[in-house]
Amino acid sequence: MPPAVVPPDGATGLCPVDAGRWPDVARRPRASVPRTAVARAVVERALTRLPVRIVTPYNTRAATEEAQGPGTAPTLTLHDPQAFYGRIGADGLIGFGESYMADEWDSEDLVALLTVLARHVDDLVPAPLRRLRGAWVHRRPRHDRNSLDGARQNIRRHYDLSNDFFALFLDPSLTYSSAVFDALPASGASLTAAQHRKIDQLLDLARVGPGTQLLEIGTGWGELALRAAARGARVRTVTISAEQQKSAAARIRTAGCADRVDVELRDYRQITGHYDAVVSVEMIEAVGAEYWPAYFAALRRLLAPGGRAALQAITMPHDRMLATSRTHTWISKYVFPGGLVPSPEAIGRHSAEAGLRIVHDQGYGRHYAETLRLWRERFLEEGEAVEALGFDRVFRRMWELYLAYSEAGFRAQYLDVRQLVLTENGRQGTER
Structure with a gap:
């Protein structure tokens, strides 16, 4: 060294x-x-x-x-x-x-x-x-493109840092996306229940129940798949993070759900079949604008007739998205290479072009600010443990800034997080 x-x-x-x-x-x-x-x-x-x-x-x-x-x-x-x-x-x-x-x-x-x-x-x-x-400003480097190989490299640089690292600041459900709390401001003791509330809302929106053939795009550490299996669904969940795939598969085996859940190391562009429901939680941000058409086309292709896709997506205003879409930022350089937060307009346009329409759309930006605050406070409390895993002071300051920067974006309403339901255009009435 x-x-x-x-x-x-x-x-x-x-x-x-x-x-x-x-x-x-x-x-x-x-x-x-x-x-x-x-x-x-x-x-x-x-x-x-x-x-x-x-x-x-x-x-x-x-x-x-x-x-x-x-x-x-x-x-x-x-x-x-x-x-x-x-x-x-x-x-x-x-x-x-x-x-x-x-x-x-x-x-x-x-x-x-x-x-x-x-x-x-x-x-x-x-x-x-x-x-x-x-x-x-600098243009985004070509090697950050989310081609099949590039996407695996980009995900490896963030999600494959260390399962032990993420476990230090996430709640026991190992859910790395916005929670939905029953009251704000939130407490650390309420985080796991709030993550389960978020997951259950998405499963309800996708109408997941006994016998549902469910596809999850973006496994995380397996909590959504476990809760879907507990409802009696048959789950196929895919990820391109090798570390997450191993951890999620182990958790699913330990829970006795291996007969109902398959965890695969596979890109969303390589999935075949038809599913009653597709759920994807905060995965679109890692797709990259160049590949949004392919992502929404995959959702449309994979949905069985009458099926529903439930997404949770971080969003930003359209003009800010356009300003940063080709720009190499601090976040893209150090935290999420190849990623871009979409605007609601971009989601609407690409879903419509794929033959889908949005029938439900609700925001939870204040809940994400609280989720990030709880993660950041826990991360700072676990500084010595983070160091013991081999992460130096520069890395720790980088992650402190990333978590604070993200929290500030939601507190300023520069960022939002939304739960959406997409259906085949011409099917399913608008949610009431």
């Missing part, structure tokens, strides 16, 4: 970085002086108009009284301003995230800070500079 890189003069030294594993985090930003100056001017101009306080080693700059509003504004504490602005000047929001991974900035309330930024995402860059967006 390469030696840890000690930050040069001016950096904090809080987070030695393994240059072999994190080359772009270890490398000091190489933005030109003009780009760094522009980044500083843009960031400072934006933040001084928002309820945020900038704290540097030299001073504290509070938000304007009008912007700050009631209460205390969250802080953006810059340990290394030059590196922070240099990274943004070089790589935009990718640099913003890498700067956090490198310990160059912090906040005493990370979610509050990111929520403010998410609520004002369209105001952060002056309109004249938005036309120059291509000067600092």
